Amino acid sequence: MSVIVFAENWDGKFKKSTFEAVSYANEIAKQLSTSTTALVIGNVSEEDMKSLGKYGAGKVLNVKNDRLNTLAAQAYGNIVAEAAQKEVATVIVISNTYTGKNIAGRIAARLKAGLVAGATALPSATAPFTVRKKCFSGKGLTDVVITSDQKVLALTPNAFRVISGEGTASLEAFVPALKDSDLKTSVKEVKKTSGKIALTEAELVVSAGRGLKGPENWGMIEELANLLGAATACSKPVADIGWRPHHEHVGQTGITIGPNLYIAIGISGAIQHLAGVSSSKVIVVINSDPEAPFFKAADYGVVGDAFEVVPRLIEAVKTFKTSHH
Amino acid sequence: MKFLVCISQVPDTTTKITFIEGKALNAAGVQFIINPYDEIALTRALELKEALGGTVTVIHVGTVGTEPTIRKALAIGADEAIRINAEPEDAFFVASQIAEVVKKNPFDVILTGRESIDYNSGQVAGMLAEMLDLPSVCVVTKIDISGTEVTLEREIDGGKEVVSCSLPFVASAQKGLSEPRIPNMRGIMSARTKPLQITEPSSGTKLTASVSYAMPPAKQACKMVAADKMNELVELLHQEAKVI
Ligand SMILES: Cc1cc2nc3c(=O)[nH]c(=O)nc-3n(C[C@H](O)[C@H](O)[C@H](O)COP(=O)(O)OP(=O)(O)OC[C@H]3O[C@@H](n4cnc5c(N)ncnc54)[C@H](O)[C@@H]3O)c2cc1C
Ligand SMILES: Nc1ncnc2c1ncn2[C@@H]1O[C@H](COP(=O)(O)O)[C@@H](O)[C@H]1O
Numbered sequence: 001m002s003v004i005v006f007a008e009n010w011d012g013k014f015k016k017s018t019f020e021a022v023s024y025a026n027e028i029a030k031q032l033s034t035s036t037t038a039l040v041i042g043n044v045s046e047e048d049m050k051s052l053g054k055y056g057a058g059k060v061l062n063v064k065n066d067r068l069n070t071l072a073a074q075a076y077g078n079i080v081a082e083a084a085q086k087e088v089a090t091v092i093v094i095s096n097t098y099t100g101k102n103i104a105g106r107i108a109a110r111l112k113a114g115l116v117a118g119a120t121a122l123p124s125a126t127a128p129f130t131v132r133k134k135c136f137s138g139k140g141l142t143d144v145v146i147t148s149d150q151k152v153l154a155l156t157p158n159a160f161r162v163i164s165g166e167g168t169a170s171l172e173a174f175v176p177a178l179k180d181s182d183l184k185t186s187v188k189e190v191k192k193t194s195g196k197i198a199l200t201e202a203e204l205v206v207s208a209g210r211g212l213k214g215p216e217n218w219g220m221i222e223e224l225a226n227l228l229g230a231a232t233a234c235s236k237p238v239a240d241i242g243w244r245p246h247h248e249h250v251g252q253t254g255i256t257i258g259p260n261l262y263i264a265i266g267i268s269g270a271i272q273h274l275a276g277v278s279s280s281k282v283i284v285v286i287n288s289d290p291e292a293p294f295f296k297a298a299d300y301g302v303v304g305d306a307f308e309v310v311p312r313l314i315e316a317v318k319t320f321k322t323s324h325h
Numbered sequence: 326m327k328f329l330v331c332i333s334q335v336p337d338t339t340t341k342i343t344f345i346e347g348k349a350l351n352a353a354g355v356q357f358i359i360n361p362y363d364e365i366a367l368t369r370a371l372e373l374k375e376a377l378g379g380t381v382t383v384i385h386v387g388t389v390g391t392e393p394t395i396r397k398a399l400a401i402g403a404d405e406a407i408r409i410n411a412e413p414e415d416a417f418f419v420a421s422q423i424a425e426v427v428k429k430n431p432f433d434v435i436l437t438g439r440e441s442i443d444y445n446s447g448q449v450a451g452m453l454a455e456m457l458d459l460p461s462v463c464v465v466t467k468i469d470i471s472g473t474e475v476t477l478e479r480e481i482d483g484g485k486e487v488v489s490c491s492l493p494f495v496a497s498a499q500k501g502l503s504e505p506r507i508p509n510m511r512g513i514m515s516a517r518t519k520p521l522q523i524t525e526p527s528s529g530t531k532l533t534a535s536v537s538y539a540m541p542p543a544k545q546a547c548k549m550v551a552a553d554k555m556n557e558l559v560e561l562l563h564q565e566a567k568v569i
Contacts, residue, residue, distance in 0.1 A: 010482070071486075073451070073461050098481050101439075102463040105451020109420065114532030117446040130536070136350075137442050139342040141539045148532045184460035184494075188476070189487040198483025204568070228569065246501070252338055253361075253500055261568040271339060278541075282566045284558070285547070295547050300561060304552030316555035320563065 003029040004089035006080050007038040007052055007060070008099050014048060015201065017095040017157040019055050024160045025093040026056025027122050028153075032090065037061060038169065039083045041076060042069050046171060053169035055162065061087075061174040068178075070187035071099055077106030079176045084111060084150065086174075096154035098200075104154045114146035120159040137252065138278045157201065158258050159279075193247050202231035205259045205280070207250065209235035209273075211266020211287065211306055215243035220310045221265065227317045233257070235267050251276035266306045269294025286310065326379035326470070326492075328370040329432040330403065331423060331453075332363040333413065334387060334394040335443040344538040350443075359394055362438025364401070364505045366498035369468055370436055371402045371506070377470060380404045382432070386413040386422050392521070399516035400508035406519070411526040414534065416444075420452035421529045427457055435495045439464045444535070450497035460490045466501040 005025035007018050022038055029036040038057040040049055042064070049060045061083055068075060080103065084092045092107060094100045096118050108115035116131045120141075124130050128145045131153060135142045199205065206225040212218065218232075225232045232248060239249035250257055252272040258279035265286045267273060274297055277283070285298040288305050295301045302309055336342070337356040345351045359367075370381045383398040385391060386409045395406045409422045427435065435457075440447035447463065454461030466485065467478035473492050478485045480499055508516070550558045562569045 073463070074454070077451070077455065098464055098479070101447050101451075102461070102479075103451065105416070105420070105448040105453075106455040106461065107451075108417065108448065108532075109452040109455035112417075112530070112532070114415075114417065115446075115448055116533065117440075117448050133445075134541075135444050135535075135538070136336065136340075136342045137338075137445060138541065140344065141541060142444070142535045143537045143539075145534050145536050146532060147534065181458075185462060185488050185490040187486055188489050190481070190484060191478075191487065192484040200482050261562065261566070275338070282562070282568050284562070297544060298547040299545065299566065300558060301547045301549045302552055302555075302558065303549065309552050309555065312553065312555040313558065316559045317569075319556065320559045320569075324563075 001032065001034045002037055002087045002089050003032065003034060003091045003093065004037050004039060004084050004087050005057070005093040007040050007057070008095055008097060009040060009042055009044050012043045012045070014044070016162065017097055017201065019162040019164070020157065020160050021093050021095045021155050022052055022055035022057050023163040024122070024155050025091070027163070028091050028093070029056070031123065031126055037087050037089070039063070039080060039174070041079060049171055050168045053167035054164045056167070057169045060169045060171050062171060063174050063176055065178065067183060071102060072183050072185055073102040073106060074184060075178060075182040077103045077110060078182055080107050081110040082176045083174060090150055092150065092152045094152070094154050096156050100154050104152060108152045111150050111152070112148060113150035113152050114148045115152040115154065116144045116146065117154045118156050119153045120156050134279070137275050156258070158260070197229070197231040199231045199233055199248065199250070199255055199257060202257070203259050204228050204230035204261045205233050205257060206230045206263045206265070207233035207235070207267060208238070208265040209267030210237050218244070220314065224310060224314050224317065227314060227321070235273055264294055265310060267294060268292050269297060326374070326377050326434065327432045328374055328379060328381045329427065329435045330363065330367045330370050330381065330383045331435070331437040331449060332367065332383050332385050332394070332398055333360045333438070333441040334358070334385070334391045335360045335441055338442065344540070347537050347539060350538070357394060359397055360438050360441045362440065362498050362500070365500060365502050366436035366438055367398060367401060367403060368503035368505050369498065370434065372503060373434070373468070373470060382407060384409070384423055384426065386411055386419045388412060395521060396516045397508065399519045399521070400512040401506055402512060404519065406521045407524060408521060409524050409526050415531040416446055416448035417452060417532045418529045420449050420456060422526050424453055424456035425527045426524065431493065433493045434470070435459070435493070437495070437497045439497045439499045447497065450495050454495040457495070459493055459495050461495040462488050462490060463497040464499045465496045466499050468496060468502065
């Protein structure tokens with residue numbers, strides 16, 4: 001028995017969501033009194049793979065194959081399933097990232113294992129195996145029982161903290177059975193939206209809406225974001241009228257995010273907007289209208305004109321940064 | 326070319342969600358709609374059919390009460406519909422049912438939504454592809470077909486990835502793939518007479534069950550900070566919220 005975790009990498013580097021998944025897998029392994037094995041597909045340095053031991057992986061299985069440096073869902077799914085069988089894993093953990101979403105269903109169907117996609121917490125019980133996730137786009141929570149022997153859990157990024165300690169993982173090469181027919185998809189090109197921080201994985205987000213009056217006023221939003229190391233986002237109408245690019249639009253019809261901090265400036269807080277940001281840990285709302293609905297969903301509120309408040313906030317962040325370094 | 330679009334039925338996006346004693350969704354007064362991502366998939370299938378020829382079939386696992394939703398898909402433009410007469414309680418069960426139909430009656434292009442907005446799982450596309458031994462690409466914003474070459478764009482963190490694949494394939498739709506169409510009068514009229522085939526489920530296993538529901542924890546009251554006290558806000562974010 002063991003817990004296996006697919007340790008996703010991007011261009012050979014692990015991301016925070018991978019450390020979260022390994023930490024999560026290891027906490028489950030503790031619940032089940034067993035050990036954690038991580039599976040790495042692709043070219044990651046030995047040092048980085050060994051460092052997964054810090055988050056609880058005792059062993060790392062590494063699949064190196066130049067055809068697998070980019071996602072091939074069918075091949076990846078098969079490999080994770082094969083590794084799970086080899087390790088006699090009862091629980092298979094992956095991150096519910098875009099890569100995870102491409103392989104979760106495949107792994108589950110291959111193993112005939114029940115899947116909870118978007119788990120947000122450790123299992124509340126292991127018999128019956130019960131895991132909580134969000135439902136109705138964050139308007140509810142549900143406890144899902146998995147009845148199969150093997151279980152697949154896709155962990156929501158940013159929902160579980162990284163737990164790090166001491167330790168190095170041992171490395172083991174893993175050569176899976178791979179058929180040409182598993183590689184029916186191939187990646188032709190990667191288009192980066194920008195060199196900046198990707199919205200979906202940003203820990204801090206500064207977002208603005210129609211209250212900003214025009215695209216020429218986004219300078220202060222970008223300045224604040226840069227100072228904080230935050231990504232920028234916007235409301236739907238702002239993207240629709242072309243003030244901001246569409247990939248910044250968050251909400252029901254846009255991207256769903258759950259950063260540690262979401263600062264909403266000049267956004268009314270319509271239910272469709274909230275649908276995309278309500279899982280943010282802390283929400284700050286800056287709005288000139290004290291009745292703006294967003295204040296009901298906020299942790300901290302500032303009633304005031306963005307054109308006065310944001311420059312002051314920028315100064316305050318600058319002062320804070322100099323006094324804390 | 327034969328297109329299959331999997332549709333699920335979900336509460337309208339503006340529904341206020343409540344549960345009956347934490348055991349089931351309180352469906353009283355809830356209006357049900359086609360899952361928005363499935364509508365996006367359906368519209369792209371219609372566009373591709375218009376360009377390349379063929380038929381668009383929608384398939385739904387659900388009981389008789391869902392037929393108005395299926396008729397809506399026909400009104401938007403699907404040519405025919407299949408309803409598998411069973412409660413869609415678990416994604417593995419739903420995917421198995423659809424896979425059985427496709428094994429007997431193959432399709433070139435099988436589309437789903439990226440996730441249903443009720444359980445937000447996004448499991449069916451991958452499961453279906455695995456059961457049918459087909460390639461799959463999930464969360465796509467573009468599907469172009471030229472001859473037997475398929476080019477898709479899938480969302481990744483901070484960008485897009487261009488993926489090529491061959492027919493047949495499974496893909497799940499993300500917003501941006503198409504602009505959903507509003508059914509016109511002619512569509513609504515013709516939907517009444519389009520074929521809707523009802524199939525009994527094949528025996529299928531369920532691997533998961535939602536056993537209880539809860540509301541998300543209530544927010545603490547919003548703490549107001551004066552507009553000229555931004556240093557105070559920064560301190561609160563640092564000391565109290567510990568986010569900067
Ligand atoms: C089916 C559907 C899906 C939708 N999906 C989305 C979605 O995904 N994302 C989304 O964002 N919206 C979505 N919407 C639109 C949504 O309903 C709102 O219309 C939208 O979020 C409003 O954007 P806003 O807050 O930027 O603009 P407004 O509603 O115009 O609000 C502007 C706010 O700025 C404030 N303000 C004005 N001047 C200042 C100032 N000087 N300083 C500070 N504050 C100021 C105002 O008080 C106001 O609260 C959707 C709507 C529908 C019907
Ligand atoms: N009952 C159903 N009948 C047909 N297709 C479904 C059903 N449930 C889900 N799907 C399809 O699978 C997609 C993902 O659903 P889910 O895995 O439930 O999030 C949906 O967008 C639909 O395309």
